[in-house]
Amino acid sequence: MPTELDEYEKRILAILQVDSSRSNAEVAKEIGLSEAPCWRRTQRLKKEGYISAQVSLLDRRKVGLNTHVFALVKLSAVGRSNLSEFSEAIRQFPEVLDCYVLMGSADFMLRIVTRDIDAYEQFFFDKLSKLPGIQDVNSMVALSEIKSTTRLPLETMR
Structure with missing residues (x-):
């Protein structure tokens, strides 16, 4: 059964699903946490499978898949x-x-x-x-x- 997410964790997920290249420092500043607790929460979200992958989304047309x-x-x-x-x-x-x-x-x-x-x-x-x-x-x-x-x-x- 998934762990209940608090508001900070929901905000971390919301930010990272838009741009997973954001640094921990940027995310922490945006959600109002210091870097260490933000990093720990992000690591837990990864470990528990809330973040299943961090990828680059490609434009299919630019790579010729029209x-x-x-x-x-x-x-x-x-x-x-x-x-x-x-x-x-x-x-x-x-x-x-x-x-x-x-x-x-x-x-x-x-x-x-x-x-x-x-x-x-x-x-x-x-x-x-x-x-x-x-x-x-x-x-x-x-x-x-x-x-x-x-x-x-x-x-x-x-």
Whole structure:
């Protein structure tokens, strides 16, 4: 069971999820703590898994990944018995950024990025459609991005 977060810890998380490169001194000053207690709290948040990673977010278009696809995957009745096999196969595809198990008419939702639509077509025919147990794949190409964030709404936790 997670430890209850105090207001200082919530503020540390809010600051770091916007910019994890901020120094401990900057964070401490902004939240009104001295550096040592701020550092201890941040270390505890890391140790307990509240901070799971500190990464740099890349602009997919600047690195040439211009096509963003959402795919709804439905498995056949036989395929459903192999959910873990499908899940493990999907984890091996670097094009798949996110994969969610769904309730409803589809079994999985995938978020996929590729260089262009031709690269998605190749991914679809060479990798995705060859996985066992797939009954149907409904691919939707995103035309534009209205909102994309990694920031969790911590302010709603009060």
